[in-house]
Amino acid sequence: xxxxxxxxxxxxxxxxxxxxxxxxxxxxxxxxxxxxxxxxxxxxxxxxxxxxxxxxxxxxxxxxxxxxxxxxxxxxxxxxxxxxxxxxxxxxxxxxxxxxxxxxxxxxxxxxxxxxxxxxxxxxxxxxxxxxxxxxxxxxxxxxxxxxxxxxxxxxxxxxxxxxxxxxxxxxxxxxxxxxxxxxxxxxxxxxxxxxx
Amino acid sequence: xxxxxxxxxxxxxxxxxxxxxxxxxxxxxxxxxxxxxxxxxxxxxxxxxxxxxxxxxxxxxxxxxxxxxxxxxxxxxxxxxxxx
Numbered sequence: 001x002x003x004x005x006x007x008x009x010x011x012x013x014x015x016x017x018x019x020x021x022x023x024x025x026x027x028x029x030x031x032x033x034x035x036x037x038x039x040x041x042x043x044x045x046x047x048x049x050x051x052x053x054x055x056x057x058x059x060x061x062x063x064x065x066x067x068x069x070x071x072x073x074x075x076x077x078x079x080x081x082x083x084x085x086x087x088x089x090x091x092x093x094x095x096x097x098x099x100x101x102x103x104x105x106x107x108x109x110x111x112x113x114x115x116x117x118x119x120x121x122x123x124x125x126x127x128x129x130x131x132x133x134x135x136x137x138x139x140x141x142x143x144x145x146x147x148x149x150x151x152x153x154x155x156x157x158x159x160x161x162x163x164x165x166x167x168x169x170x171x172x173x174x175x176x177x178x179x180x181x182x183x184x185x186x187x188x189x190x191x192x193x194x195x196x197x
Numbered sequence: 198x199x200x201x202x203x204x205x206x207x208x209x210x211x212x213x214x215x216x217x218x219x220x221x222x223x224x225x226x227x228x229x230x231x232x233x234x235x236x237x238x239x240x241x242x243x244x245x246x247x248x249x250x251x252x253x254x255x256x257x258x259x260x261x262x263x264x265x266x267x268x269x270x271x272x273x274x275x276x277x278x279x280x281x
Contacts, residue, residue, distance in 0.1 A: 024234065028230055031229075031230050031233060032225065032230065035225045035229060035230075036222030036223055036224065036225060037221075037222050039222075039223040039225065039226075040221040040222050040223040041221075043223060044218075044221070053226055053229070056229075057229070057232050057233050057236055058236070060233045061233060061236045061237055061240060064233075064237050065237075065240065127224075129217070130221065130222075130223065133217050133218070133221055134221075148215070148218070149218060151214070152214045152215045152216075152218040152219060153218040153219060153221060155219070173211055176211050177210075177211040177212055180211065180212040180213070180214070180215060181212060183215055184212075184215075
């Protein structure tokens with residue numbers, strides 16, 4: 001049965017979850033299919049492994065209770081991303097108790113970043129790669145890291161990011177551009193450090 | 198008047214997306230699914246408790262209200278004319 005469920009796509013599993021509410025397996029399959037992505041995303045957004053696990057569990061719990069009245073017009077993953085993003089951003093807002101607008105501090109010392117070549121272009125192959133990516137993101141400020149993750153990991157549009165963060169479209173674009181540059185610079189530096197050791 | 202210098206991003210050249218972020222996935226911790234199931238169960242029990250408590254309190258309130266109204270409507274008025 002597990003194999004059969006594994007063969008179903010997300011929206012079919014959602015249907016199964018709704019029609020057979022007492023059977024936990026379709027929901028389990030959905031969780032197992034998306035947990036890696038949700039965990040990674042919560043981890044990089046919050047910079048805390050324990051918070052990330054809690055948040056990911058809360059996201060899936062919320063998903064479970066929303067499923068019965070959910071009308072899926074888009075792929076399940078897109079909806080899951082929305083739930084996750086809202087949940088993580090609320091968590092960050094509560095934690096910091098302030099808005100996201102401190103672009104000036106984020107812009108400090110970024111002049112040299114612009115010319116950095118795009119060397120961080122490889123598939124995520126090993127656990128070492130993954131931990132290097134997480135470490136790179138951990139070094140970045142919220143101001144650049146959060147819009148970068150929302151754009152490049154979650155695939156949100158610039159308009160959606162602007163709405164989520166409550167900032168202007170040009171600020172979003174600026175942060176994403178700088179975020180990409182800073183990510184590449186820091187990732188390359190970590191890469192070179194590993195190669196040298 | 199000179200035009201303001203263009204902001205980075207105004208020309209839509211924001212650099213290539215970081216592909217690694219799209220592919221990033223972390224290993225599921227042990228008992229992750231079990232923890233979610235326990236959370237679901239706890240929340241389900243809480244929801245049921247809240248529902249029962251709500252129904253019970255509204256039923257009691259309604260009964261009290263009915264009794265009060267019933268007593269008030271049955272009570273003879275003092276300014277009514279004496280029988281006979």
